[in-house]
Amino acid sequence: MPSAEGLYIHVPFCLNKCNYCAFYSVIPRPEMIEAYLENLKKELLEKKSFLKPEITIFIGGGNPTAPGSEFLTRLMKILSPVLSEHTISEFSIETNPETFDKKSAKILKHLPKLRINVGIQRFQNSELKTIGRNTCSEFNKLAFENVFSITENAGIDVILGIPGCKSIKNDLGECLMNYQFKHISAYFLSIEENTELHKMHLAGKFPDTDDIDASELFEISDLLKQNGFKHYEISNFCTTGRECRHNLQYWHGLDYVGIGPSAVSTINGVRFSNPPDIHEWLLSKNIIQEKIDRNISITEYIFLRLRLLCEGFSIKDFEKKFGSIPDEIFQAIQSEIAAGNLERNSDSFMLSKNGLTFANQVISRIIP
Numbered sequence: 001m002p003s004a005e006g007l008y009i010h011v012p013f014c015l016n017k018c019n020y021c022a023f024y025s026v027i028p029r030p031e032m033i034e035a036y037l038e039n040l041k042k043e044l045l046e047k048k049s050f051l052k053p054e055i056t057i058f059i060g061g062g063n064p065t066a067p068g069s070e071f072l073t074r075l076m077k078i079l080s081p082v083l084s085e086h087t088i089s090e091f092s093i094e095t096n097p098e099t100f101d102k103k104s105a106k107i108l109k110h111l112p113k114l115r116i117n118v119g120i121q122r123f124q125n126s127e128l129k130t131i132g133r134n135t136c137s138e139f140n141k142l143a144f145e146n147v148f149s150i151t152e153n154a155g156i157d158v159i160l161g162i163p164g165c166k167s168i169k170n171d172l173g174e175c176l177m178n179y180q181f182k183h184i185s186a187y188f189l190s191i192e193e194n195t196e197l198h199k200m201h202l203a204g205k206f207p208d209t210d211d212i213d214a215s216e217l218f219e220i221s222d223l224l225k226q227n228g229f230k231h232y233e234i235s236n237f238c239t240t241g242r243e244c245r246h247n248l249q250y251w252h253g254l255d256y257v258g259i260g261p262s263a264v265s266t267i268n269g270v271r272f273s274n275p276p277d278i279h280e281w282l283l284s285k286n287i288i289q290e291k292i293d294r295n296i297s298i299t300e301y302i303f304l305r306l307r308l309l310c311e312g313f314s315i316k317d318f319e320k321k322f323g324s325i326p327d328e329i330f331q332a333i334q335s336e337i338a339a340g341n342l343e344r345n346s347d348s349f350m351l352s353k354n355g356l357t358f359a360n361q362v363i364s365r366i367i368p
């Protein structure tokens with residue numbers, strides 16, 4: 001029974017490992033690319049019957065443009081049955097600037113409702129170096145030219161909270177004067193285990209990021225609001241009507257199909273998680289299957305809805321899905337309102353500016 005309105009394709013390839021990155025990725029070698037594409041085609045055939053007639057598509061990674069233009073052409077060929085059999089309401093693809101060239105642009109140009117997100121992370125070469133990005137600001141400009149030559153629906157990702165790096169607000173302001181981006185994602189740097197940055201931190205070569213406050217987020221939030229953006233999700237800003245429709249489906253707890261290593265699917269109350277290892281994925285080994293029971297659904301509802309700063313946690317919607325709000329959750333919400341961390345807006349509760357500063361703590365105190 002088709003229930004999913006989103007198709008996610010995970011491309012696990014990156015040319016280098018950024019020093020903060022804890023995601024699974026591998027270097028794109030020819031034999032690996034071949035095996036990946038073959039298995040992706042197979043997995044899509046197995047799962048495409050779960051897709052509704054109208055869907056969003058999101059190609060993420062890794063870096064989907066890292067393996068080059070021939071790979072991209074073949075990937076689009078694999079997706080062509082989906083493109084011809086479904087109405088596409090949004091087609092998003094992530095890319096890193098150093099790998100988005102004219103050839104990539106030509107291949108993607110004809111896709112319906114194309115939306116491109118460029119993971120630039122920072123604008124200054126010294127700051128890119130600090131977080132171990134193997135690129136430079138010149139590539140940002142080239143990628144922007146190529147992206148805007150094929151779509152006006154483009155966004156960038158930036159990393160906030162890099163110790164000693166304070167230029168993001170000015171750089172972003174200058175960028176917005178030159179390019180009409182519609183979407184900005186901004187995430188705080190965190191030091192994850194098993195990363196180069198963690199090793200550097202343990203060796204005393206990189207300071208703690210725990211002390212970084214949310215001021216940089218408020219600085220860019222003010223700047224973006226002045227430029228017509230709304231802060232619609234904790235880490236995401238967009239101009240009118242340019243929310244990422246695909247990601248909104250995750251935040252709204254809707255079903256979606258994910259294919260590729262480490263991709264997750266949620267179909268009719270069951271979550272299937274592919275292994276974060278291309279070899280295991282090729283052998284269909286270690287796929288985790290989890291029934292999403294009422295408790296998990298409630299936890300996820302609170303966690304995801306409170307991230308949506310304009311929508312928040314809707315009482316009517318919660319009651320429609322789960323019945324009346326359990327006392328312990330209602331009490332916790334009241335305490336957060338009293339502490340100034342949540343605000344009530346008719347039917348909904350949402351994070352206040354103060355609550356946004358400690359969003360994770362506030363949300364975790366409400367989850368039963």
Ligand code: SF4
Pocket residue numbers: 013014016017018021022023025061062063096
């Ligand atoms: S490009 Fe993205 S996924 Fe790849 S190593 Fe860097 S941060 Fe990780």
